[in-house]
Every structure is written in structure tokens, then in C-alpha cells.
Amino acid sequence: MSTKTEPLVLGIETSCDETGVGIVRGHTLLADEIASSVDEHARFGGVVPEVASRAHFEAMVPTMQRALDKAGVTLADVDAIAVTAGPGLAGALLVGVAAAKAYALAAGKPIYGVNHLAAHVAVDTLEHGALPEPAIALLVSGGHSSLLRVDDLAGGVVPLGATIDDAAGEAFDKVARLLGLPFPGGPPIDRAAREGEASIAFPRGLTAPRDLAEHRFDFSFSGLKTAVARWVEARERAGEPVPVAQVAASFQEAVCDVLTVKAVDACREHGIETLVIGGGVAANSRIRSMAQERCDKYGITLRVPRPKLCTDNGAMVAALGSHLVAAGAEPGRLGLPSDSAMPITSVTA
Ligand code: KG4
Ligand code: ZN
DSSP: OOOTTSOEEEEEEOSSSEEEEEEEETTEEEEEEEEEOHHHHGGGTSOOHHHHHHHHHHHHHHHHHHHHHHHTOOGGGOSEEEEEEESSOHHHHHHHHHHHHHHHHHHTOOEEEEEHHHHHHHTHHHHHOSOOSSEEEEEEOSSOEEEEEEEETTTEEEEEEEBSSSOHHHHHHHHHHHTTOOSSOHHHHHHHHTTSOOOSOOOOTTOSHHHHHHHTTOBOOHHHHHHHHHHHHHHHHTTOOOOHHHHHHHHHHHHHHHHHHHHHHHHHHHTOOEEEEESGGGGOHHHHHHHHHHHHHTTOEEEOOOHHHHSSOHHHHHHHHHHHHHTTOOOOOTTOOOOTTOOTTOSBO
16 A cells, blocks of 8 residues: 655666656556667667667656656655666666766755666566565566576575576567567567467477586576577478468477476475566566466466566666665665676665
């Protein structure tokens, strides 16, 4: 239940290609405004860092104004400003961090430089309330795929495993490109897969008994991507049409299978009854249904935010900021750094 006394926190996100400004009071979302430069990157098949930085610079002030208007508040009303300090694209992060410092200085507000990955977990509190701790978090985005044990969202997380090559979202983007689908590849693969059967047996990376000994909670998607490329090439060489929906469905099934099996295994191994899934790939319809089936089977409570909160946004940063304020965490210095390689173990800069 939200009350007027809960902190009003503004969050700024600029780690990749979305300029996001979110405003929350406690766990209540008041505004979530986004300006995306995705269309400017589409023809390159990936995000171009300099183009993203310039777009953040141009979008920052209008996005901030829209968020304040939507929430019906002014900067003076805000109790704290949170900003993504890392990980992400160096130039893109700098724009958000510089803007946050300017707003914090001008309005005399405390500033929190926060971890983008922890924010992908924290955003779920806007949908489902306080996160029971400990929880297992599966974080699957364009740049990261990690399994984490969250003992204390304000104090730190314990990494259990991560991808040893491509991130899950990166695999979606690369396979979409192979299939002639637009960037970013997750949404069009998700849509195409609904029309096809997952009948091609693509490999499940790091699930063989010999791999499990060393990599029980790690992921690998580059072998899967290569297997899809070979399958498609063989079709093309034979002069046969590529069944896009069937390949998309089979690829998606392989990714979701490995992610959900390992996430549920981590919950069971650690005796933890809550699984939260975050990051852009958590918007995928198949990972959501498969995770639900598997969690139900073992009595695990699954928490996945609605798709719009899974992909990058400012609300997630505000949600983590609000959690930090409520936990009594110290704000950062006005000179706080951005860190493109910020480790998941640091919640704040
Ligand atoms: O979290 P996010 O918005 O940005 C990063 O922090 O990387 O994640 C973006 C990634 C992209 O690779 C995109 O293809 C993927 O999330 N994605 C999806 C879906 N929507 C976005 N992947 C699978 N299915 C989706 N529906
Ligand atoms: Zn992200």
C-alpha cells in the first residue's frame, strides 16, 4: 500500500538505446517515459554507441519534462534522483549520469548511481510489491545473461552463473538477422514463433553431464546460433525456402528451455521459493509460459514484470532508487563515476 510518506524517486536510464525517465512513490509507478533511438540503429543491425549518445543528449530534457508532467510533480517534490551508472555503453551512460548530477545539483537532491542489472530485478517490485529475500533472479538482456542469488537487493547479489559467450538477447538479435527479421530480434522472433512448430532439435548449451560439473548455472548460446546458421545455410544451398516460423520457434524453445531449467535448478539447489526474471528477454512469451509451468511443478513462486517493464526503462532505475532510500542506503557523491563494466556485485557506484 503506498502512502504520501513513501519517498518520491526519479530514475534516469541511458545505458543503451532507450532514454528513460521514471518516477515512483514507494512501489507505485507514477510515470515511465521512454524515447528510443532504436530506429536509428536498425539498419546497422545493432546499437551504434555514438548515435545512441547523441540521441540521449537530445531526448533527455523533453523526456524528463514528460515524466514530471505525467506524474503531476515538479523536480522540487522529488526526494531522490537515481541514475544508471553502469554497466552499459560508456558514452551513453555519461549523458544520463551528467544529466542526473545537473538535476541533483540544481534542485538540491541526493543522487544514487545504480547498477542497471540490479534495476532489472528491482522493477518487479512495481508490479508485485516487495521482493521476498532471498530470491533467485534470472537476468536476461541484450548484454547479459546471469543467474543471481539475491539475499539483499540493497546490499548486493551473489552471482551463481552467467553466459560464457553470447547473451540470450544477443542470440535472439543474431538469429533474427540470419532469418531476415528486423532488429532488435526478440520481438519478431517471438511473433514468428507463434506460427511455427518447435520441431527442430537445436542444441542446449552447457546441459550435458560433463558440462554441468563445471558450468551448472552458466549459459552458452554461441553454439546454438551456429547450429541455426548451419541449418539455414543447408536449406539455402539446397535451393529450398527457409521455414522462418519453424526455425524461430525451435531456436526460441532451445533458449527458453535452458534458461528456465537452470533457473529452477538454482532455486531447488538453494532451497529458495521465489524466482524473478528480468531484462528484455523476460518479455518473451515462451520464456514466461515455460517458466510458469516449471515453477508450478516445484512450488516456486514466479515473478515476471509486464513486458514493458522488462525492456530498458527509467522506472526500473527509480524502483531500485526507491528501494535504496527505504533501506537507508547512503546516497552517492556528486562526483560519482559511470562505469561501463560495473560488476553485478555492486548495487551502487
Ligand atoms: O534489457 P534490454 O531492453 O536492454 C539491455 O539491457 O540489453 O534487452 C534488450 C534485448 C534485445 O536483445 C532484444 O532482442 C531482447 O531484449 N528482447 C526479446 C524480446 N523483447 C526484447 N527477446 C526475446 N523475446 C522478446 N519478446
Ligand atoms: Zn537492460
